[in-house]
Amino acid sequence: MIHRTLPALSPLDPSSTEPFYRQIHGRFRNAIASGVLKPGDRIPSARALMTELGLARGTVEAAYALLSAEGYIQARGQAGTIVTPGLKPRMPVALPEKPSRSASAAAGFRPDSILPFQMGLPALDAFPRKIWARLGARCVRSMQPADMAHPPVQGLPALRAEIAAYLQVSRGIACSASQVFVTSGYRQTMELIAQALLKEGDSVWLEDPGYPPTRELLGQRRITTVPVPVDAEGLQVAQGLKLAPRARAAVVTPAHQSPMCVSLSLPRRQALLDWAARARAWIVEDDYDGEYRYVSRPLPALKSLDREGRVLYAGTFSKLLFPGIRLAYLVVPPSHVARFEQVSEVFAGGSPVLMQAIVTAFITEGHFARHIQRMRKLYAQRREAAMAGLERVLGPHFTIDVPPGGMHLVLRLKARRSDRRLVARLREEGLYAEALSDWALHATVAPALLLGFTNIESQAMAQKLGARILRLL
Structure with missing residues (x-):
């Protein structure tokens, strides 16, 4: 709904030479083109938007009339006004600048996804x-x-x-x-x-x-x-x-x-x-x-x-x-x-x-206490399964540290190659990993991958995922 996405729209600029109706038109057009507003999403009525922005109703209606004429929105009577179904973006979306290594590393902690080997996630399938x-x-x-x-x-x-x-x-x-x-x-x-x-x-x-x-x-x-x-x-x-x-x-x-x-x-x-x-x-x-x-x-x-x-x-x-x-x-x-x-x-x-x-x-x-006890037993099993499955497939290429505890494994590359570059390729293929190099500031560390094991349910699953990693080496 539009009320969820309105904060993403740029505010109106009273000092601009561009009239308010054109500014409103531009904000909605950009929101549609960038995917903030999607086909079929309902937008506010002219009355609601004029109240929210403190403008005359005619100003908002002029903007809506222009958006409708260009095919961006459709009036559906009592159902309100919606973004035109099936609409494809008509303007290019600017690509963000490539972030620096530190910014990129910070952005990865933690993504709002659930990917194989993702760190920072407990066993979500086992939560009561x-x-x-x-x-x-x-x-x-x-x-x-x-x-x-x-x-x-x-x-x-x-x-x-x-x-x-x-x-x-x-x-x-x-x-x-x-x-x-x-x-x-x-x-x-x-x-x-x-x-x-x-x-x-x-x-x-x-x-x-x-x-x-x-x-x-x-x-x-x-x-x-x-x-x-x-x-x-x-x-x-x-x-x-x-x-x-x-x-x-x-x-x-x-x-x-x-x-x-x-x-x-x-x-x-x-x-x-x-x-x-x-x-x-x-x-x-x-x-x-x-x-x-x-x-x-x-x-x-x-x-x-x-x-x-x-x-x-x-x-x-x-x-x-x-x-x-x-x-x-x-x-x-x-x-x-x-x-x-x-x-x-x-x-x-x-x-x-x-x-x-x-x-x-x-x-x-x-x-809570029972859940922790169950998870401690489950994670011990999944740690062993993940290590065994990955070792079977990736043994020639990685040395796997055996942690006494925790929720992730450290896979050290035997060949001198970039762990950051490998992590980027894994992310492109829908697999999660973090590069040990991104965690070091002054320390000299050998390239390694950090992989979460808490959501690896079996050795067979680990082997299958390990084979996908192998193809990217």
């Missing part, structure tokens, strides 16, 4: 949709007027309490509900941290290779990012001390380093905490999939070792439930709860109460 629908219907039926007002910016109190209880049991984090701040995702979590604790010109350690959106987010705020190399024990704290001993913060993924899947060793964890205590710096622990470990029990969170109140713990429901939920959370030290409350009142809009209520019920009734 019937249970979710039942809880959702119940929450909708029980809605009261108070639930329809503006949502609490720190999060629904019941959900904050459930998250705090869950973290104490599953991740060894002792925290109260007041320390938990519900956000709309990792990006908002980082924005909240940056607003509360960082300022322009501060230095922050980042893992190298590491999650590209983090450096993009901090870079937009003119915060200096310091790439610190990663090895088999995780972040090289000693190198961080050499590069920027007075950094204001460090962002780390201790459970499964993103993207190498190694775990931050205990000596490194202690060294990182010691540095933060001495430097009065902050550690942001991004525990995006710490629950999914297959060789042993999930590792305790770094936050569970924090005795000085220097660790901020960031979690998400995107990997545990599904990305469309748009819910994440941040646990802050008790000493800074008031500061984060102040900042969230200014910069946070709050997440929809209905979705928070459904998640709360999902946790309270035990579905």
